[in-house]
Amino acid sequence: CCIDNEAEDHPGCVMLSQRLKSDGAGTFALPGGHLAFGETFEACSIRETKEETGLDLRDCRVCATCNALDASQSYHYITIFTIGSVVGEPTNLEPEKHSDWRWVRWDDPEFPSNLFTALKIVREKGFNPFSAESPCFY
Numbered sequence: 007c008c009i010d011n012e013a014e015d016h017p018g019c020v021m022l023s024q025r026l027k028s029d030g031a032g033t034f035a036l037p038g039g040h041l042a043f044g045e046t047f048e049a050c051s052i053r054e055t056k057e058e059t060g061l062d063l064r065d066c067r068v069c070a071t072c073n074a075l076d077a078s079q080s081y082h083y084i085t086i087f088t089i090g091s092v093v094g095e096p097t098n099l100e101p102e103k104h105s106d107w108r109w110v111r112w113d114d115p116e117f118p119s120n121l122f123t124a125l126k127i128v129r130e131k132g133f134n135p136f137s138a139e140s141p142c143f144y
Contacts, residue, residue: 015093015094015095016109018111018112018113018136019109019110019111019112020036020109020110020112020135021036021037021059021092021096021107021108021109021110022034022035022036022107022108022109022110022118023035023037023058023098023104023105023106023107023108024104024105025103025104025122026102026103026104026105027102027103028103029079029081029122029123030122030123032120033120033121033122033123033126034118034120034121034122034125035104035121035122035125036087036122036125037051037054037055037058037059037107038050038051038054038085039054039057039058047068047086047088048066048067048068048088051063051066051088051090052066052090055090055092057099057100058096058098058099058100058103058104058107059092059096059097059098059099059107060096060097060099061092061093061094061096062092062093063088063090063091063092064090064091064092065090065091066088066089066090067088067089067090068086068087068088069087069088069089069135069142070086070087070128070133070135070142071084071085071086071087071142072084072085072087072124072127072128074123074124074127076123079123081123083123083124085124087124087128087133087135089135112134112135112136113136117129
């Protein structure tokens with residue numbers, strides 16, 4: 007999952023889209039996906055951000071990990087969160103997979119509550135990509 011929290015045009019914001027298919031259909035998620043064989047976490051985030059939004063992710067680095075477990079859904083993933091910066095506005099390049107991308111302030115009281123499992127967990131645990139003091143393993 008990629009947290010574009012250093013977007014020059016949208017400080018304090020992340021890109022969210024509602025998933026339409028697969029795991030987490032109906033939940034809001036960050037850009038992201040599965041690693042390709044031999045791919046680094048950062049390279050995966052750069053590729054997935056480009057494939058899903060058309061934006062080039064720069065200065066990408068790992069910022070958090072999450073052991074995302076939801077037994078009721080038989081869901082268990084290790085999710086790596088990265089942060090970086092993008093310039094411009096996202097385009098929905100995979101409309102069959104998710105709704106249009108939108109910028110949402112991380113601290114917005116109206117931040118969606120119906121979140122993809124790993125994103126929900128890190129928010130509930132207090133992760134803040136804008137704080138150097140935020141813990142990074144969940």
